[in-house]
Amino acid sequence: MITVENLTKTFPGSTGQVRALDGVNLDVAAGTVLGVVGPSGAGKSTLARCVALLERPDSGAIRVDGTDLVSLDGTALRAARRRIGVVPQGDSLLRQRTAAGNVALPLEAAGVAGPQRRSRVAELLDLVGLTDKAGSYPDQLSGGQRQRIAVARALAASPSVLLADEPTSALDPDTTGSVLTVLDRARAELGVTVLVVTHDMGVVRRICDDVAVLEGGRVVEHGKVLDLVSDAASRTAASLLPAVDQNPGAEAAFDRVADVVLVGFAAVGALLPEATSRFGVDLNLLGGGLTRLGETPVARFRVGLNGERADSALEWISEAGGSVRRTLAGPQGVAA
The missing domain is CATH 3.30.70.260 (ACT domain)
Incomplete structure (x- = not known):
């Protein structure tokens, strides 16, 4: 479960401090998929980076399974980060490594033994439907296949939370569908809580249980998708x-x-x-x-x-x- 309490984050701007997040509060139940949507500059990616502690918030709490990540440092922080898998925006695979080698990276960093590592990589390649591409290099894969490998890599260390920042940007509809299927399988088969940052309401329509609408760094609408669409006046209903x-x-x-x-x-x-x-x-x-x-x-x-x-x-x-x-x-x- 993810709980965000009164989260704020500012960045220096040309005319002073820019408030990217302004008192954000969210609850994400375990095993659900939350879509974080909103216009460009709304604070969506900043929220995801703060939840993963790739950015430190100025104030507020971020609790994952009851542990406040903001209060951690050193060894405890590194251990907590391993419970959060991140699929970054854009193509993030290492070109000199095969698909299997990319998936294995977090396991190598954690010191997982060779046989156990190879078994885990095989499981994840099967999950994302790319067992036959294990020996292929990123430049031999399509954009959608590379993104599915990135999801497999993010799941390698068995995280309880998966953050995906614009995972379908620049992908065609068919390829988008294959990536979303993988995210949905991660939730259904592995019990992972998934937070998806997206500008595409089609992502919400396809896989999200809940949605949070950000605007100007604030949450202006949050709830279960089916509850929100029942209110014809809601932003979610207007979009979906x-x-x-x-x-x-x-x-x-x-x-x-x-x-x-x-x-x-x-x-x-x-x-x-x-x-x-x-x-x-x-x-x-x-x-x-x-x-x-x-x-x-x-x-x-x-x-x-x-x-x-x-x-x-x-x-x-x-x-x-x-x-x-x-x-x-x-x-x-x-x-x-």
Whole structure:
């Protein structure tokens, strides 16, 4: 588990001190994947570097499995760092070493014996799906393969936490998918807690359980992805869910208009048709669509309803687990 408490970090700038992190607080449960997102300069990479103690924060606490890393130094700090694997941004492999040799580096540094070291390297190459590339050099690998080897190297010392800084930057969609699969397998098969810094909300959509949105060095939104997308007003919902275009002309033809978010197979497949039959209303889809967050289907639709029991239908959808937000196109622009 990772706990960040009131973390601050400043750097000297041309006009004075620049506050990269400003009182950041986060809790990351063990065995989850947290996506840290936000615009350029929001403090995402600084947060990751502080958690790995590659940068010392000015103040605050960083607890990994209950140990405050900021209070450590010397041998204790080096031991704690071995519990945190880091996948740096960009291509970080040593060109003179094979794929297997790169993965073995942390084990050699820790003095792991040859047979045990070779066994661990073989396990990790299998995990990232590159057993057949063990003897290949980085320049013989694709960008995605090099990144998967970098993940394997970061996992070599059996860390409890894995930090990945923009692990899919400059990769094509297919290659991105293979890297994200590796990160997800690390969580699922090794129980590693994964913190992913990314500008790509597709990464959050694919593998993240939780998300933290940074802006100006502060956390402006944090929580479980599926909880946040249920709130149509959240930044996460705006970034991850299908867009709904305004069409006042079409919406004016309905007694009630609402944006509805449905999470899960049962809700997506059944709530709207059942509301139609239960309350005898005419329900039309005016916009939106379906997406998938991890393995969970999620829909956001703008719906138009006609009928005397339109309000009752929207209230029932809300009570049954849907998120309903009425728009100003209808008689009342309030949430059900």
